Amino acid sequence: MRNVNHQSAALAVACVLAAVCAVATLSCAVAGRPAGHPVEPSASHEAAGHVLLGMYEVEIDLATLSAEAVPTRGASAHFDVTRFLKPPYCPDCFKIKVIDLDWDNLEVTADVTVKNFTKGLDGYDVRGIVYPCGDFILKNSYAYTLLHAPDGETDPSGFRAYDTADPERKMGPSESATETFIIGFPEGAKFVDLLYAIDASWPDHCAEPYDIHDFEQSGLDVVPGASAQVTVYVSDWQSDTSEVTINTEILGGSDVALSHYSGEVWSGTIANELGVSPGTYPCMITGLDQSTATSLYQWVGVSVRDFGDLEPPVWDDEVGIISASPGLAGILIEFGTASDPSEPVTYNLYWAEGETLDFGTANKVKGIEASPYFLRSLKAGAHTLCLRAQDLNGNETTNDELTTVVVGEHPNVWWKRGADMPTPRGYAGGFLAGGFFWVLGGSAAGTMLDTVERYDIARGIWDSPWSLPEPRDSFGCGALRGIAYIFGGRFSETDVTDSCRVIDLVDGSVLPSSPTLPMPLANMGCALLDLTFYLAGGRHFTGTEWVNHREAFCLTPPATEFVGETDLEFETSMMAFASGTSIYDGYLISCGGSPDRQDVLYHVPGTKSWQFRAPLSTGRAGNVGVWADGWFYTIGGDFGWTSMRIVDVYNVETDTWYSANALGTPRAVATAATDGEFIYVAGGIQSVGPALIPLASLEIGRIY
Numbered sequence: 251m252r253n254v255n256h257q258s259a260a261l262a263v264a265c266v267l268a269a270v271c272a273v274a275t276l277s278c279a280v281a282g283r284p285a286g287h288p289v290e291p292s293a294s295h296e297a298a299g300h301v302l303l304g305m306y307e308v309e310i311d312l313a314t315l316s317a318e319a320v321p322t323r324g325a326s327a328h329f330d331v332t333r334f335l336k337p338p339y340c341p342d343c344f345k346i347k348v349i350d351l352d353w354d355n356l357e358v359t360a361d362v363t364v365k366n367f368t369k370g371l372d373g374y375d376v377r378g379i380v381y382p383c384g385d386f387i388l389k390n391s392y393a394y395t396l397l398h399a400p401d402g403e404t405d406p407s408g409f410r411a412y413d414t415a416d417p418e419r420k421m422g423p424s425e426s427a428t429e430t431f432i433i434g435f436p437e438g439a440k441f442v443d444l445l446y447a448i449d450a451s452w453p454d455h456c457a458e459p460y461d462i463h464d465f466e467q468s469g470l471d472v473v474p475g476a477s478a479q480v481t482v483y484v485s486d487w488q489s490d491t492s493e494v495t496i497n498t499e500i501l502g503g504s505d506v507a508l509s510h511y512s513g514e515v516w517s518g519t520i521a522n523e524l525g526v527s528p529g530t531y532p533c534m535i536t537g538l539d540q541s542t543a544t545s546l547y548q549w550v551g552v553s554v555r556d557f558g559d560l561e562p563p564v565w566d567d568e569v570g571i572i573s574a575s576p577g578l579a580g581i582l583i584e585f586g587t588a589s590d591p592s593e594p595v596t597y598n599l600y601w602a603e604g605e606t607l608d609f610g611t612a613n614k615v616k617g618i619e620a621s622p623y624f625l626r627s628l629k630a631g632a633h634t635l636c637l638r639a640q641d642l643n644g645n646e647t648t649n650d651e652l653t654t655v656v657v658g659e660h661p662n663v664w665w666k667r668g669a670d671m672p673t674p675r676g677y678a679g680g681f682l683a684g685g686f687f688w689v690l691g692g693s694a695a696g697t698m699l700d701t702v703e704r705y706d707i708a709r710g711i712w713d714s715p716w717s718l719p720e721p722r723d724s725f726g727c728g729a730l731r732g733i734a735y736i737f738g739g740r741f742s743e744t745d746v747t748d749s750c751r752v753i754d755l756v757d758g759s760v761l762p763s764s765p766t767l768p769m770p771l772a773n774m775g776c777a778l779l780d781l782t783f784y785l786a787g788g789r790h791f792t793g794t795e796w797v798n799h800r801e802a803f804c805l806t807p808p809a810t811e812f813v814g815e816t817d818l819e820f821e822t823s824m825m826a827f828a829s830g831t832s833i834y835d836g837y838l839i840s841c842g843g844s845p846d847r848q849d850v851l852y853h854v855p856g857t858k859s860w861q862f863r864a865p866l867s868t869g870r871a872g873n874v875g876v877w878a879d880g881w882f883y884t885i886g887g888d889f890g891w892t893s894m895r896i897v898d899v900y901n902v903e904t905d906t907w908y909s910a911n912a913l914g915t916p917r918a919v920a921t922a923a924t925d926g927e928f929i930y931v932a933g934g935i936q937s938v939g940p941a942l943i944p945l946a947s948l949e950i951g952r953i954y
């Protein structure tokens with residue numbers, strides 16, 4: 251525990267230091283100029299012992315996730331840090347590091363590190379304040395303040411408190427600390443712009459309360475005039491808070507003064523004057539220090555309930571569990587939605603090992619907000635589940651529809667949508683390399699593309715680093731030691747080539763001495779095994795028709811000559827194709843393929859045959875394949891002229907097929923790759939009768 255505190259303290263100091271240095275530098279730069287910036291610290295707070303260490307305009311570029319902080323003039327001109335401090339030069343003390351970007355919830359997460367650059371001064375109650383700028387808001391505020399608020403800003407702004415693990419909240423000389431800020435941004439934003447200030451109390455603790463926490467209430471009914479008791483903890487270093495109020499305007503009331511009960515506890519009575527309906531209502535609590543006229547603010551949620559509501563929620567669509575998809579150690583559960591006047595409706599999952607369920611003794615997961623729910627860390631074997639809905643009053647549905655599934659038979663995939671690929675296309679090549687999912691070339695509506703786009707797995711964003719030397723689709727493809735290999739494919743809808751390209755992933759430069767295929771081929775199987783590329787099947791156009799092949803070849807870079815391998819058992823193309831390894835051998839799997847084959851072939855390179863394995867339940871072509879940890883996955887494909895969402899998973903050891911969760915979007919000739927934990931599937935073509943729709947969507951499947 252002690253160590254943790256020290257680490258966190260060390261991180262916090264870096265931020266203060268950077269901030270002050272920036273201010274000091276800026277002060278010199280603007281010396282003698284009139285202060286015209288609208289952002290100026292409020293003079294009334296200086297009496298409270300607060301020091302504005304710096305105010306910055308911070309901009310985060312959501313495309314590159316880089317952050318830039320520029321000190322504002324007004325703040326620097328009006329604040330005399332040298333009264334307390336003589337900062338040494340420090341070019342790098344205020345650090346912002348973006349650590350996550352969540353497009354689903356429209357929020358960016360950044361670590362902000364502050365450092366105390368002084369040689370002998372302690373800072374107290376260090377805060378990073380985020381003033382609202384348009385639609386950008388701090389989502390994880392510790393509490394709220396009006397300190398240093400820009401002119402005209404009357405609503406308290408959220409802040410994060412540093413060093414809260416230290417009982418004294420003290421930042422000593424050369425200590426640093428880091429806090430994580432979650433910033434919400436509006437849809438379509440390309441940048442996040444914030445006004446950010448760092449405040450500390452010197453040379454002692456702040457005068458106003460430093461924390462307002464643990465709000466509690468008794469039940470508040472929907473009936474107009476109904477009342478409830480509230481209590482809240484107000485922490486004050488000097489134990490001399492003058493006044494605590496809760497604003498109940500949203501309930502039709504006003505500022506209600508709370509009485510000092512004992513220690514940090516304040517309590518009082520609030521009323522639902524308007525008789526607002528069931529739900530949770532935000533109310534602000536203010537803790538005032540009279541001598542300095544400084545307050546700390548906190549938002550709390552007041553819950554209103556309908557005590558006359560004794561009815562459980564009503565299911566809107568399906569009752570309880572719609573599907574329960576078991577994996578090796580977890581179950582993905584999808585369920586219907588229910589509604590109730592006493593919102594919000596939440597869901598309770600009951601589960602037990604075995605094929606029966608006793609509600610009295612079952613395991614219970616309470617308060618699930620929405621479908622789906624992932625139940626993890628389960629033993630192999632049968633599990634029985636039931637899901638019920640519950641309203642705010644605790645009324646629970648009585649449905650007892652049980653679902654039994656067997657965990658541990660096969661892995662499954664939990665698909666989620668990722669950021670769309672910028673260019674919709676199918677018949678592209680791709681692989682994982684350097685932390686990116688690469689998608690190369692391809693075509694859309696008959697137009698060949700030279701587009702190269704890559705998905706940054708850590709950051710969840712796409713960019714386009716370079717282009718292929720020429721537009722091309724339907725080629726074999728792989729990456730080895732930072733080099734992309736492109737084999738054959740098409741230059742136009744019927745122009746199939748034997749040419750190959752070897753390309754440096756860093757800058758897209760084409761390397762000399764490319765191999766040439768033994769014959770023009772497109773849509774062949776291609777997989778990398780033990781540093782050797784294996785190609786099999788494929789097709790070419792005769793001028794009047796497409797002809798499938800059965801030949802197989804291999805190439806071991808840096809050699810540029812293909813060597814013959816054992817032919818497939820039949821002519822095919824557009825099949826799912828992947829390599830895998832067991833403790834004995836490396837092997838290749840070819841699955842499905844033109845024309846809508848069910849066949850599955852298994853081959854150990856160097857042996858004289860491809861073995862027929864257990865066939866697919868339905869034929870398909872244009873399916874894509876990946877292998878992970880002893881299991882082969884076939885994803886999507888076409889049957890007839892209809893694209894499929896189907897995902898099947900194959901146990902290579904036992905020669906057994908299982909169904910996995912389907913893709914969200916039906917697609918064929920997509921691009922897929924796996925790192926063993928996640929499967930990435932991008933683009934492809936969706937055929938609906940004669941219509942062919944190129945896709946941009948990315949689906950990311952978590953293997954479980």
Ligand SMILES: [Ca+2]
Binds near residue numbers: 457
């Ligand atoms: Ca006080």
Ligand SMILES: [Ca+2]
Binds near residue numbers: 560563592
């Ligand atoms: Ca109800």
